[in-house]
Amino acid sequence: MKKEEAVFKYCLRLGDDALILGHRLSELCSKAAFIEEDLALTNISLDMIGRAQAILKYAGEVEGKGNSEDDLAYRRPEIKYYNHLLMEQDNGDFARTIVRQLFISTFEYFLYSDLERSADPTISAIASKAIKEVKYHFEHASEWTVRLGDGTEESHNRMQKAVNDLWMYTGELFEMDEVENLLLKDGIVVDLIPIKSQWQMKLQNVLTEATLTMPEDGYMQTGGRKGVHTEKLGHILSEMQYLQRAYPDAKW
């Protein structure tokens, strides 16, 4: 694999993570529990979609086939999407949405802090922008985790159930394959092994404060980085891509 091809694939991964989570969160627009939360979740969604736009634009430039960020977002089928499985999981109840946000924003905090030092100037620039936004996402998720985990019996049980149910999608966040290993040598991507222990430690602190238990590592789901997804992604894409599939090149 050539370096350009690896950078292209890596950018699709980062871009798809942001796009799919952003789209998932946008489903909550006007449907959140109350107005402040509606604002919070849709603001986070907007941050994600903005990040996806910047990264996918760069992916298209690196690929060199004239694909814009919109072409990459709207014209790829499920098996060519490389987001982590955690990003596509349904919003479920509020506990499930918050726990998913907690797992992801804690991971992204360490990932983007390190990517700020990437040898690729565009990835580094996008990371330095993203990290400022991720900080707010982490605060939002961790505060809710403590409030609900250490709340009523009902909220505590729902949070613990969400933690247990989503745990099997977290192993994949720290997997590295030939794309990452190739770019790691050039200092373009970061080593996920130390990030895993930082993530576990930070998460443990939040969960302890929230009186929640961190699950033991058991069977972990994997496949996102290879285009093998849960049944949920197809449904997201069918909604997100409908207009461009039905009316190619339609513009506002």
Place this chain on the structure above:
Amino acid sequence: MVDTTANTEKIYNWIANIPDPEIPVISIADLGMLRRVEYKEDKYVVTITPTYTACPAMKMIEDEIIEKLHDHHVDNVKVDLVYTPAWTTDWISETAKIKLRKYGISPPQHSSCSKVFGTEKQVACPRCNSKDTEVISKFGSTACKALYKCNSCKESFDYFKCH
């Protein structure tokens, strides 16, 4: 021979006072979004930087720059969006902070927020200047603002988040 240096200065001044679409009392230059104007390969390149990655105002600002320069008969214009160095609230000028406060938005307190896992403290009410305020919602009406309330004058207000 066209004096391009003098022109880049003129162009900068023509577009400097374009208002931010979300907060019309301050301009794109006040906010620090307008970075520079250069003459490159027969084109005037205007470099702007987004405050937030998904700031929906960016497209509007780009269109306004092109329109404004068109009014001055300058059409060989390219607007470049750059992410680095990342925009920070440090670039908001002192005059702009006064304008923000008068408009009812509490300006960012301190610079660059190097602190990562922490929250903002001591946000002053833009109306009565009291520091006895509390956060209602960390996410406000636009990506750059949070919603606060003042415990002294009981008014709610927007706070421009420090980034």
